[in-house]
Amino acid sequence: MRIPVDIAALGSRAAAMIEELGAISASPDNLTRLFLTPEHRRAADLVARWMSEAGLVVDEDALGTVRGGWHPAGPDAPRLLIGSHIDTVVNAGKYDGAMGVILGILAVAEIARAGLAPSYGIDVLAFGDEEGTRFPTTLSSSAAAAGIFPPASLAGVDGDGVSLREALLAYGKNPDDIPSAAYDPSKVIAYVEAHIEQGPVLEAEGEPLGVVTAIAGASRLSVTVTGEAGHAGTVPMRMRHDALPGAAEMALEVERIARADRHGMVATVGRMHVEPGSVNVIPSRVVFTVDLRSGSDDSRREALTRFEREAHRIADRRGLGVVISAFHEVATVPCYRDLQLRLRNAAADLGHRTPSLASGAGHDGQAMSKLCPVGMLFVRCRGGISHNPAEYTSPEDMGLAAAALIRFIERFQLPQLDGGPNGAQT
Template identity: 85%
Template structure:
């Protein structure tokens, strides 16, 4: 069965819903919506209303994830999960996360009203803690669904000293119920998420949609470079042990490594602290961060090894000390090949080309991959801008994405072509 799709109408509805959800903020002139706040509650209530109007059975779990269930084959049938998040960063754009929830609602509503009765059910999920902006945690909502929530996270505190446990209780949830939020992996087929690209590739390619190959792994390092302070006017250049000059050379080294890397590798030096920080004193100590990402764990580890060697070489040549410590490590999450293929075919059926590309940003799929196979559909965004009020996806592109999800759902009943992990057979 091929469901008729009106791309313009789907896009117009998505745009209107984006504006409604984007108006829910803790700040009058910007969009800021943190996890387990009154604004999160209002956003969850709006999503609940939309899901109910679409004909879904709606529930909410112990981490506040709103779940809209459409189960034409009965409650015991296996499920396809479609979702994203409704929390934001501070001074955010309207599309990051919210678009994926809205597109899931629109696509499943269209399928349900078409009369198509697949042999599986679909749950549309609206997570609440993807950004990690309120607590020093992230992906706690999707981790609970995946059955990998870390109980120690309940002790994490926000800037006001409120713990996650306390915030959940204030939100009306019982932290003791978190374990019951987990899906049974034997009854979940896959998790699929539509999301703005948050990068410029699709716009450069001139296409509205792309298929994600992997969610990049990330390593974050703290690099401390030590030298010797001295008078800026009296120490000759050849005799200096300038920690900042050494750190700058190391920063250029990691940039060079990333530029020569593969698998969409990127590297960023985002924070630099200089001591003593005086205009007329040679820097004696510099601490800087490195964020290195790649869609291949092997290439990322090799790049880290090269950087460490380069940093020690630079330090030795300049008479400096250097200490490198890792403080964050997330493995690459490959997207399931068969889901990539099906998403590509769904886009092709609409007369569009969908390039394959990695995601350099993190997503709920990283947690959900511990439950089931995952896949992602990227939607073109203007200028590749995200986490910014200028974030924008056109109604035409959003409508195309909704239509692609409808086509994907139509085709999902067929068995996968490449086997797979537990829960992958459909």
């Protein structure tokens, strides 16, 4: 069955929904909507209303994930999951996460209205902790759905000293119910997410949609460089043990390693703390962070080994100490080849070529990959800008993405997928 799609109407509706959801914020001056806050509650209620209006059966799990179900084959039939998140960073854009939830609702609403009767059901999911902005956790909502929620994270506290457990209770949830949020793996076919690219590649190639090949693995390091404080005016340059130039040289080494990589590696030194921090004192201690991401775990591991070797070489040459510790490690998640092909064919049916892209940003698909095969559709965003109020995706591109999801769903008649991650056959 081929469902007629009105791309302009879909895009217009998506844009209106983006504006309505984007108005829910903790601040009148910018968009800030953190996990388990009153703003999250209002956003979840709005999404639940949209789902209900679309004819979906609405539920909410123990982590606050809003679930809109359409089950034409009955509640016991296997399910295709479509979703994204509704939490934001501080001073955020309106499209990151929210667009994927909205497009999922619009696509399933069109499918249901058309009277399609597949042998599977669909759940649209609105997760709440993808950004990891409030608590020292990330992906806790999708981890619960995937059955891999770490109970120890309930003890993590936000900037006000409120633990995740306490916040859940205040939100009206019972942490003891978290295991019930997990899907039965035998009843889930796949997880698919539409998301803004958060990068400039699609715009540069003049294409509105792209297919994600993998969600890049990430390593985060804390690097502590120790030297010796001294008077800025009396210690000769040749006799200094200045921690800051050593740290700066190490930061530049991170950049060189990433630039030389052939797997789309990116590296960022996002934070640097200098002690004692006085204008007339030679720095004795510098602590900086490294965020290293790559579409290849082997490449990422090799880069980490090289950085550690070079950092110690720099420290030895300058008479400094250096300690490197990892505080975050996420493996690369390949997107399922069969889902890539199906998304590509759906876009081709609308007359569009879809470049293959790796995602350098993290997504709920990383947690959901522990439950089922994952696939992602990227949507062009202006200037590649994200996590910024200037974030923007046009109504036309959102309409195309919604139409591509509709084409994807209407062709997705078989619950068994044909190809595994990275092209392996199942």
